[in-house]
Amino acid sequence: MTDASSLTGRLLVAMPGIGDSRFEHAVILICAHGPDHAMGLRLDSPAQGVDLKTVLDKLDAPAPEQAIGRPVLMGGPVERERGFVLHTDDWSVGADTLPFGDGLAMTGTREALAAMTDEISGPRRSTLLLGYAGWGEGQLEDELADNVWLTADADLDLIFDGDHESKWARALAQMGVDAGRLSSQGGRA
Numbered sequence: 001m002t003d004a005s006s007l008t009g010r011l012l013v014a015m016p017g018i019g020d021s022r023f024e025h026a027v028i029l030i031c032a033h034g035p036d037h038a039m040g041l042r043l044d045s046p047a048q049g050v051d052l053k054t055v056l057d058k059l060d061a062p063a064p065e066q067a068i069g070r071p072v073l074m075g076g077p078v079e080r081e082r083g084f085v086l087h088t089d090d091w092s093v094g095a096d097t098l099p100f101g102d103g104l105a106m107t108g109t110r111e112a113l114a115a116m117t118d119e120i121s122g123p124r125r126s127t128l129l130l131g132y133a134g135w136g137e138g139q140l141e142d143e144l145a146d147n148v149w150l151t152a153d154a155d156l157d158l159i160f161d162g163d164h165e166s167k168w169a170r171a172l173a174q175m176g177v178d179a180g181r182l183s184s185q186g187g188r189a
Helices: 052-058 110-116 139-145 156-160 167-174
Strands: 010-014 027-034 037-042 046-051 071-074 078-088 097-100 104-107 126-136 149-153
Touching: 010 167, 027 097, 027 104, 027 167, 037 071, 046 052, 052 071, 052 110, 078 110, 110 126, 126 139, 139 149, 149 167, 156 167
Parallel strands: 071 126
Antiparallel strands: 010 027, 010 149, 027 037, 037 126, 046 071, 078 104, 078 126, 097 104
């Protein structure tokens, strides 16, 4: 796979009738995509009953007031106990931070959790996700060929906004697709 065909930094938007309830109406940001794997984070699935303060408390980390009520997302079904901070690329911890796409980065350290609530030296925008979506060699390409996903350009406002319920329809609308007109029946031209 050439760099030109990589989906790193792009969005996957689930088609109706995807056939996997874990990904119905999903919007996934692809963080890494190569010939033998792909990894993404689901952007529209808040963890029920969990906020950033809950996670920080569980880790015995300082939990400032701004962590209260801040949503944590379910990034995907793989390794749900593992956390990833998705953030703008204006903040980094060197080799522990993976920059990708246009203005995005991902870090999986305690420093990143602390930075999320640091309005002075932390990233401009960030969110914590638990778990990720992963694909093995050729799996994502097969799903794309089967019309399971649409691909779209990443948009920082869509990625980081808190309106999770309408994110799928808004991602489609940004591509000029009316969610109400999509069919759950796939096909090939």
